Amino acid sequence: METLTPRRGDSAEPPAPLPATAPLPATAPPRQVDRIAGVRLLDGREVDVDIAGETVVAVRAAGASAAPGPAVLDGRGFLALTAPAEPHAHLDKALSWGATRPAGGDLGAAIEAWRAHAVTVDAEEIHGRALAAARRLVANGTTAVRSHVDLHSAGDPLRGVRALARVREELAEVLDLQIAVMVRQEDPADRVRAAVAAGADLIGGAPHLASDTAAETHRLVDLAEELGTGIDLHVDEFLDGDHGMLAVFTERVASWEPARVRTAGHCCRIGAMDAPGQAAAADAMSGAGVGVVTLPITNLYLQGRGAATSTPRGLPPVRALLDGGVTVAAGADNVRDPFNPVGRSDAAETAMLLVVAAHLDLETAWHLVTDGAREVMGLPPAGPVPGRRPDLLLVRAGGIDDVIADAAADRIVIRAGRVVSARAVVVVDPFTPATTCEETP
Incomplete structure (x- = not known):
């Protein structure tokens, strides 16, 4: 019988900013696990899994x-x-803050900064940053990611999709990666069809930015239906205005078969509605089977900058949506790019922000970044429960409060029953800072 313990290895954390040509740490093959012995569950029991x-x-x-x-x-x-x-990343933009640095800090400035940079960005740069960001996620415990990716106007319009499809292939043993192609109103249908043929799984986009919000929403749903894909749209990522597309979206997908993915990301505008408006939105989304993804770190950074007093939070009313029967997940969205200059690629950070900004209890916050996220993504249930998929995070912590508050460093990550990352902090002596040792494919 072989006993597996975390082993020392090269750090999976690349320097920042990461050049596209920087070498990545050596990989190690995932190792199958037959039993996890003496581990503790959230209810306090010590068990063998x-x-x-x-x-x-x-x-x-x-x-x-x-x-x-x-x-x-x-x-x-x-x-x-x-x-x-x-459930909502932008791996094609990740870690690009140093090369973009928008003059302002709102959504419009971020979009302009990225579009200016995207003219010159090539597939290799996208691939290098996306691979580094994905590996950070795995090292911190994430075993499944849905990433949005842009279509480009200059050069090869599919270079972002191809780069992410390459990352998906390279990390196939350690990560489930879904790709949602961000379709703009100027992108012709043939380009979208080509993106799906090149590896995109879902139709995405932000129709509230289009000149005709309703028409663009209908067009994107039409494309998803034609191509037989699910859909994940950026929905009403603003606080003030009447150009929302939530009602059109929920009405269009309400008749879809239950298993077909339909996701609404951001949904900031709902948070600015009164209580009856929030209840009506929750009822519509619940009835249509639409999953909502709230993205606290990016929307707390981008939204509400024009308010001199009582600055709004830029989040949907998460508790009201849950109470209304909506499936809700939470994600990090952008990480160290023009839309958000910070972020640790760690679900514990997202959960902490849900506790603080969305007023959720610890257990519910963790649910949104685990079981809720998997449900929104259409993934099978996971966890230390018989019959579930063994996608597990083992953390050296006393309880969920330690996990979220401390972001405990000692972690073992298991995907589909195999160890894909192991990390331990070793204190050399009382006068030397802790050393982090990691092994991550």
């Missing part, structure tokens, strides 16, 4: 299980959680 292939087959009191398979992971001192999923 048995895994067969890509399924959790048993969870029993620690030491009470029959003889395990050959690979046993020592889980003593760790808390076993469902691994986070990132």
Whole structure:
């Protein structure tokens, strides 16, 4: 019987900003786990978690299980959680802050800064930054990501899609990566069809930025229906105005079959509505099966800059949506790019902001970055529960409060029953800062 423990390796965290040609750390193959022994659950029980292939087959009191398979992971001192999923990223833009640096800090300035930079950005640069950002997510515990990616006007319009499809292939053993193509009103239908043929999974876009919001919403839904894809739109990412497209979107997708993905990201405008308006929006989305993704770090940064007093939070009313039966997830959105100069690619950071800015309790905040995110993404349930997929995050922490408040550094990441990242902090001596040792494919 082999006992698996976290091993030391090169840091998976690249320097920032990361040049497109910077070498990445050496990879290590994922290692299958048959049992996680002596790990603690959120309810306080210490258990053995048995895994067969890509399924959790048993969870029993620690030491009470029959003889395990050959690979046993020592889980003593760790808390076993469902691994986070990132339902809304922009990997093609990630880590580009140093090259863009918008003059202003609102959404319009960020869009202008990125579009100016995107004219010269090539597929290799996109690939290098996206791969580095994706590996940061894996190292912090995320095992599934949905990334939006732009179509380009100059040069190869599909270079972002191709770069992300390449990342998906390279990280196939450690990460589930979904690609949503961001369609603008100037992008012809043939370009969108080509993007799906090149690897995009979903139709995306931001119709509230179009000159005819309703018409663009209908066009994007039409394309999703023609191409047989799901849809994930940036919905009403503003606080003031009457150019919302939420009602049109929910009406169009309400008749879709239940399993077909339909997602509304941002939804900032709902947070500026009165209570009856919020309840009506929740009822419409719940009835249409639309999942909502709130993105606290980016929308707290971008929104509300024009308010001199009582600055709005820029978030949808998460609690009201949950109470209204809406499936809600949370993500980080942009990380160190023109839309958000900060961010750690860590679901614990997103959960912390939900507690502070959305007034959620700790357990609900963690649900939004794990089970809620997986549901919105159309992924099978995961976690330390028999019958679920063993996508797990083991954290050396006393409880969910430690996980969210401290962003505990000691982590073991398991995807589909295999260890894909292990990280430990080793204190060399009392006068030397802690050293982080990581192993991440």
